[in-house]
Amino acid sequence: IQRLEESVVNRIAAGEVIQRPVSAVKELVENSLDADSSSINVVVKDGGLKLIQVSDDGHGVRREDLPILCERHTTSKLTKYEDLFSLSSMGFRGEALASMTYVAHVTVTTITKGQIHGYRVSYRDGVMEHEPKACAAVKGTQIMVENLFYNIIARRKTLQNSSDDYGKIVDLLSRMAIHHNNVSFSCRKHGAVKADVHSVSRIDSIRSVYGVSVAKNLMKVEVSSSDPSGCTFDMEGFISNSNYVAKKTILVLFINDRLVECSALKRAIEIVYAATLPKASKPFLYMSINLPREHVDINIHPTKKEVSLLNQEIIIEMIQSEVELKLRNANDTRTFKTQKIPVNKMVRTDSSDPAGRLHAFLSVVRSSIRQRRNPKETADLSSVQELIAGVDHPGLLETVRNCTYVGMADDVFALVQYNTHLYLANVVNLSKELMYQQTLRRFAHFNAIQLSDPAPLTELILLALKEDDRIAEMNTNLLKEKAEMLEEYFSVHIDSNGKLSRLPVILDQYTPDMDRVPEFLLCLGNDVEWEDEKACFQGVSAAIGNFYAMHPPLLPNPSGDGIQFYTKNLDQDLLSDAENAWAQREWSIQHVLFPSMRLFLKPPASMSSNGTFVKVASLEKLYKIFERC
Numbered sequence: 001i002q003r004l005e006e007s008v009v010n011r012i013a014a015g016e017v018i019q020r021p022v023s024a025v026k027e028l029v030e031n032s033l034d035a036d037s038s039s040i041n042v043v044v045k046d047g048g049l050k051l052i053q054v055s056d057d058g059h060g061v062r063r064e065d066l067p068i069l070c071e072r073h074t075t076s077k078l079t080k081y082e083d084l085f086s087l088s089s090m091g092f093r094g095e096a097l098a099s100m101t102y103v104a105h106v107t108v109t110t111i112t113k114g115q116i117h118g119y120r121v122s123y124r125d126g127v128m129e130h131e132p133k134a135c136a137a138v139k140g141t142q143i144m145v146e147n148l149f150y151n152i153i154a155r156r157k158t159l160q161n162s163s164d165d166y167g168k169i170v171d172l173l174s175r176m177a178i179h180h181n182n183v184s185f186s187c188r189k190h191g192a193v194k195a196d197v198h199s200v201s202r203i204d205s206i207r208s209v210y211g212v213s214v215a216k217n218l219m220k221v222e223v224s225s226s227d228p229s230g231c232t233f234d235m236e237g238f239i240s241n242s243n244y245v246a247k248k249t250i251l252v253l254f255i256n257d258r259l260v261e262c263s264a265l266k267r268a269i270e271i272v273y274a275a276t277l278p279k280a281s282k283p284f285l286y287m288s289i290n291l292p293r294e295h296v297d298i299n300i301h302p303t304k305k306e307v308s309l310l311n312q313e314i315i316i317e318m319i320q321s322e323v324e325l326k327l328r329n330a331n332d333t334r335t336f337k338t339q340k341i342p343v344n345k346m347v348r349t350d351s352s353d354p355a356g357r358l359h360a361f362l363s364v365v366r367s368s369i370r371q372r373r374n375p376k377e378t379a380d381l382s383s384v385q386e387l388i389a390g391v392d393h394p395g396l397l398e399t400v401r402n403c404t405y406v407g408m409a410d411d412v413f414a415l416v417q418y419n420t421h422l423y424l425a426n427v428v429n430l431s432k433e434l435m436y437q438q439t440l441r442r443f444a445h446f447n448a449i450q451l452s453d454p455a456p457l458t459e460l461i462l463l464a465l466k467e468d469d470r471i472a473e474m475n476t477n478l479l480k481e482k483a484e485m486l487e488e489y490f491s492v493h494i495d496s497n498g499k500l501s502r503l504p505v506i507l508d509q510y511t512p513d514m515d516r517v518p519e520f521l522l523c524l525g526n527d528v529e530w531e532d533e534k535a536c537f538q539g540v541s542a543a544i545g546n547f548y549a550m551h552p553p554l555l556p557n558p559s560g561d562g563i564q565f566y567t568k569n570l571d572q573d574l575l576s577d578a579e580n581a582w583a584q585r586e587w588s589i590q591h592v593l594f595p596s597m598r599l600f601l602k603p604p605a606s607m608s609s610n611g612t613f614v615k616v617a618s619l620e621k622l623y624k625i626f627e628r629c
Contacts, residue, residue, distance in 0.1 A: 014099035021048025027096035032056035045190035047165030237287035383534035436545030446491035454499035464518035475525030
C-alpha cells in the first residue's frame with residue numbers, strides 16, 4: 001500500500017465533482033447566488049470545453065482571500081460541522097473551484113465594494129500562478145474556465161458533442177431562472193449576439209424556455225404543513241393541466257432554493273397523471289419546497305444534486321394528494337379541437353335546419369375530469385344491481401368476445417363468424433346494448449364531456465320537436481326539477497337557468513354524435529318513468545345508450561336501397577327479403593366457405609331476441625343469393 005501524492009488525489013476528486021461542463025457552470029452560478037448577485041451572465045464556447053465564463057454583480061472576493069480562494073476545503077460558508085445543519089448557502093465544501101483548477105485553466109477577476117480597481121489572478125492545481133494583478137473591473141466577479149479536461153484525455157473525448165453539452169447548460173440556467181425570478185440570467189455562445197436564456201418573470205421564463213403550450217396550460221398548486229410532530233414544510237409551484245401533452249416528464253424542483261432531483265417525488269406525481277391523462281402523456285412540474293434547514297441533509301451526493309428529507313414519504317404523499325385533487329377539480333381540462341365545417345357543407349344543407357342551429361352550441365367539446373373512481377365499482381343501490389344482473393347474457397357475451405369480424409354487409413349489419421357459424425350482427429342494436437350496459441356499470445362514477453358553451457334546454461328540445469313550444473317548456477321544467485339526480489348519478493349537468501353544460505363519458509376517448517343531443521333530451525323528458533326508482537334508472541340509462549350508440553349510415557351504402565330491408569323485422573320472411581336485398585348488390589364474390597351444415601331459422605334461446613344477431617340459414621339459399629349478386 002502506498003500513499004498517493006496530493007496532486008493525484010486532487011485530480012481524482014476533481015473528476016468526480018466536475019463530471020462535465022454543466023457541473024462547472026452549476027457550481028459557479030451557485031457561488032454567484034451566494035454572493036447576492038442580481039445579474040448572472042454565462043458565455044460558453046464549444047459546449048464549455050474551450051471556455052466557460054461566468055460574470056456576476058455580487059459582493060466580490062477580497063484581495064486577502066485570493067491566495068487561498070482555490071485551495072481545497074476553503075470556504076466562507078461554515079466553520080464547524082454543526083453549521084452544516086443550519087446552512088442557507090448553496091456551497092459549503094470548498095471543493096468546486098479547487099477541482100476546476102486541477103482539470104482546467106482558471107482565471108478570476110474581481111472587485112469589492114468601495115475599491116478603486118479590481119484584481120486578476122490565474123490558478124493551477126489549487127494555487128496562484130502569480131500574485132494578483134491590479135486591473136480595471138466592474139462590480140462583482142468574473143471567472144473564466146478554459147480548456148476543461150485538458151489533462152484527462154479520455155474524459156475530453158467522450159464530451160466532443162458540444163451541442164449536447166451546451167443544451168444541458170441552457171436547461172440548467174433555464175431552471176435556475178424559473179425559480180430565482182429576482183435574478184437576471186443570461187446565457188449565450190461565445191461570439192453570439194442573442195442570448196439563449198434571458199429571464200424575466202417566472203411564467204415568462206417558463207414560456208421562453210419550454211414554450212407557449214406549457215405556459216398557457218399551468219395551474220398553481222400550494223401545500224403546507226405545520227405539524228408539531230416534525231412534518232413542517234411549504235410547497236408552491238405550477239403543474240400542467242390535462243390540455244398539455246408531452247412525451248417526457250419535466251420536473252423543476254428546488255428544495256430550500258437548491259436545484260435538486262427527487263426520483264421518488266417524480267414517480268409519485270407521474271402515477272397521478274397516468275391515471276388522469278391520455279396514455280403516454282407526461283406533465284410539466286415546477287415545485288419549490290421550503291423546510292426547516294435542520295430537516296434537510298444536503299451532504300449526500302458529490303455534486304449536491306440530491307438531498308435527504310426528514311419525513312420524506314409523508315411530504316411526498318401530501319404533495320401527491322394535492323396534485324391529484326387539483327387535477328380532479330380543474331375546470332379547464334383537455335380540449336379537443338374540431339374542424340369548423342360551414343353549415344352548408346354539412347349533411348343537412350338548410351341553414352335553418354337543426355344541424356345548423358345546434359352547431360353553435362356544440363362546436364367544441366372538452367373532457368372534464370371529475371372525481372376519479374373505478375368504473376368497475378357500482379353503486380350500492382339494489383335497483384342498479386338488479387338492472388346489471390338483468391343484462392347478463394352469457395351466450396351472447398361469449399359470441400361477441402370470440403367472434404371474427406368479416407365485414408359490413410350493409411349500413412347496419414356486419415358479418416361475423418363464431419366457431420363454424422356465420423352471423424349477421426345488427427351493429428346499431430349491439431352498440432345500444434353496449435352503451436346501456438356501460439351506463440349501468442359506471443352508474444354515479446362518470447367522467448364528463450363539457451360543452452364549450454352551455455346550451456338552453458328549451459332551444460335544444462325545440463330542435464327535436466321542430467314546433468310546439470308548450471311541450472318543450474314542459475320538458476325543460478321537468479329536467480330542471482330532476483337536475484340534481486341527473487348530475488349525481490349520470491353526470492348530466494343542467495344549471496338553474498335551464499342550460500345543459502355537461503354530458504357523461506360512456507366510453508373513454510369516444511365522443512358521441514352531438515347532433516343527437518336534442519333527441520336525447522326529448523327522450524329524457526318523454527320516455528322516462530320518474531316515479532319508480534328502477535324504471536327511472538333504466539329509462540335514463542337506455543336514453544344515454546341510444547344517444548351514444550352508432551347510427552346508420554355506418555358505411556356508404558353500395559346500392560342506396562338496402563337500408564330499407566335492414567330496418568324491417570328480420571324474423572319475418574328473412575330469406576325472401578334477404579334474397580331481394582342481396583340481389584341488389586354489385587359485389588363480386590370469389591370464395592365463400594361455410595364449414596357448418598346445421599340450419600337455424602330462428603336465433604337460439606341463448607342469443608338476443610331483438611334482432612341483434614341472426615344466424616344465416618341454409619347454404620343452398622346462400623349460394624343462390626351469391627349467384628344472383
